[in-house]
Amino acid sequence: MSAEARDWSGKSVLVVGLRMTGSAVARSFLSRGAQVTVVEERPSSPGYAELRNELLAAGARIVESPEEREWSSLVAGVDLLVPSPGVPPSHPVMIAAVKQGVTVRGDIDLAVGESLVPVVAVTGTNGKTTVTTLIAAMLEATGLRAGAAGNIGWAVMDAQQRAFDVLVVEVSSFQLHSTTETFSPSVSVLLNIAEDHTDWHGSFARYTDDKSRIFRSQGPADLLVFNADDPIVAALALEAPGRTLSFSIDPDAQSGYRIRNGELITPDGARIARIADLPLKAPHDLANALAASAAALSSGANIESVHAALLSFARLHHRAEPIGENQGVAFINDSKATNPHATITAVGGYASCVLIAGGRNKGIDLSILRPLSKNLRGVVAIGEAAPEIEAAFDGATPTRVATNMKDAVRFAAEMSKPGDVVLLSPACASFDWYKSYEERGESFVAEVEAFISGADQ
Structure with missing residues (x-):
């Protein structure tokens, strides 16, 4: 991170939402010398009082349960608005920021833009947590220090401060909505896109557009791993500015990470694992395994460690x-x-x-x-x-x-x-x-x- 990025003296930051993410963002900017205001609309939630007291002691200003008319004045004059992932575009604070020309960036955007280590970013309507967890396990089995962050594990701005070799970040459509051109993961993974969160995004087209931000600002050397079996994802992949690598469970697939003769294989035909040996064999499990293998092997893992991680992986709670x-x-x-x-x-x-x-x-x-x-x-x-x-x-x-x-x-x-x-x-x-x-x-x-x-x- 540059000295300029570290020094926020004399600048003000408005953070909306005080949970794990908001707390990490506030602490990061307080450490850089910024004047930080944190707004929490539901201050009665479990664990809130402890986070509030911690930030007050660190010098933050806390505003609780503001009325709708107060948002405009809260936004006025700030240099940066950082909304928590659940804050929708229709929220008064987002509307006020647009009207006043205030920069809006999410925690994922800030952390990935400042990361000094490679970032693997995973999104999709379904399967994000499983694939993120699998990729991290594959990298760790290889001997790399991999931090799972974002929607799982660490708050990404906290993970950024740890001694990881690779960050593996689960990214929701909410988080992608508040990304900018600085969000450029080394490896992006787009698993699938189906109708979801229409109430939040306003339409399926906007939801799809936000999902595509996972790769929109990648560079020519960066990689998009994509699901060739999903027509929406496959069409979006044609617009990727960097390299692309497909995965497919279609028995007729001839390229990318795929299945052949009962085995998961790499693009060059090397065996990753026999399906009969895997603990999870449903079609979506195989798609997740291929996606994670492609991302992990493109981020420093070796095929032996990928194989071992797949054979030991247990289904996550609340998922079949x-x-x-x-x-x-x-x-x-x-x-x-x-x-x-x-x-x-x-x-x-x-x-x-x-x-x-x-x-x-x-x-x-x-x-x-x-x-x-x-x-x-x-x-x-x-x-x-x-x-x-x-x-x-x-x-x-x-x-x-x-x-x-x-x-x-x-x-x-x-x-x-x-x-x-x-x-x-x-x-x-x-x-x-x-x-x-x-x-x-x-x-x-x-x-x-x-x-x-x-x-x-």
């Missing part, structure tokens, strides 16, 4: 996670499926299941779930989107509505038959009933365990 079995019916927790694309992928992995779906819709037409009927014995609709789930399967699949998770598990079990799977794969966000998809998944697990043990009787 087996919970238990009762009377020949398996219960699977896929609470991380917060959009229809993820649910479609999950259901496709089972011959017959009872689907528990619903929650808070993100502005997406849920009727695209209807073709899943061929794999479904029944559907249990939950949450705010229950009427939309009912409508999606009306006349195609038996559907019941549950008003709590306990009933959802019980209804699904009653609809199932031996050999079926009861699958929580909601296709929606969790914020109607829960604080996060993790909390929703934990609730499902608790209710399943109680049901199996008979404790819910």
